[in-house]
Amino acid sequence: MRVKSKIADVQQMGRSITRLAHEIIEHNKGAANLCVIGIKTRGDFLAKRIADKISEIEKVKVPLGTLDITLYRDDVRQKLKLPELKRTEVHFDITDKNVILVDDVLFTGRTIRSALDALIDIGRPTTIQLAVLVDRGHRELPISADYVGKNQPTAIKESIVVHLSEIDGTDEILLTEDEDGTGN
């Protein structure tokens, strides 16, 4: 994997998250009936940052959860190795709530498809809205994001790598190129 360019640094990522929070509040006319759910592994940290930002702006506590979509993947039987199972932790009822689903990168849309199935299995929300840090294009399913941090057109053999200080020690978004050309 070769790094081609840095798309965002700490400041830029912080501004994107702040803007996403404001857009979410504006679109939902407040934060009263909102909850934020992140997709593991990086979406859950982003979800926490967005929820904290919304709480800070609106002075209300926003319920926060995490979703593991491994059991819902459509490629689980094609992979050579099994993805390690993580835990879904949504300790509140999402029925009749506006759910903000958060992930780091929107690519084929298959992860989001799995996440929608996973969410609908745990309740019936009023709406599910999608917030992503980067939309890199190349959708394979009819899915689009409601809130986008950055639109970054990419070639299929490129990848977007998001680093978050919670697990990677630093905040940055990188555009990289894979030697094997799979884009994953």
Place this chain on the structure above:
Amino acid sequence: MKMAQGIKNLLGLRDLSREEILEILDTARSFREVLERPIKKVPTLQGTTVVNLFFESSTRTRISFELAERRLSADVVNFAASGSSVSKGETLKDTARNIEAMKTDVVVVRHSSTGAPHFLSRLLKSPVINAGDGINEHPTQGLLDMFTMLEKFGDLKGLRVCIVGDIQHSRVARSNIFGLTKLGAEVAVCGPKTLIPNYLEQFCVKTFYDIDEAIAWADVLNVLRIQLEREAGGDFPSIREYRLYWGINRARLERAKKSVVVMHPGPINRGVELDADVADGKASLILDQVTNGVAVRMAVLYLTGVRSS
């Protein structure tokens, strides 16, 4: 992404490494969460066909496996030896190969002969899961017992587990011993001398011949079912005598540690190995074991089955 290793077969805990056991238990925790949802079903094994081959009767294990399979969205075929062509004299080998020829993906087998699942695993391409073979092992029971202890105590290292009853003829005892010792628990057994096998020392298992000593020592009492049909075999003189010397009752339990828990793989002979007020009392984890059994079997099916189809 961190990857799980998966397992080809689950024949016994004796063959698994510490890491493989921990992986199954950790995976089971994810499925335990699924069981708390309003919709207790995930699509993971869609299109996978699981055959439950039960050559020996079972209620809990068979229902538990079937629920686990259905909650993973697998297709399920049940086979019971009675009323099948086994009663016409068909061999285990032929039965299994014929069923596999119908394009099934995973085989769960219970058999009264030790080694039947091992035999099938050499014969079939499908993963084989042992649901109890003779007096050898009952690995998913061992795993669910360990899962239940972990849930209660957080760590198995140094945990004192005493298995009480007919150790000699118990596959549950063997799976418990193999699994628990690999995870660092201290294991002891307690029962009549005629029902204690002589190979236990090599596994660093303590033996108590006095139930009151065992109760005072243990953090966990895993009480086995007395196989009433064995009374005639002369291993112990009478059910009443067994109850008098080895039965767990409230008075005896008062001398145990405050935090002691009582487990039992079922079915219970109430008033023989376990008194009703203990089985239903606050120290009992018996129903937790049953709930956790489904999660543990889902984990085993996930780790063996997901790539078989």
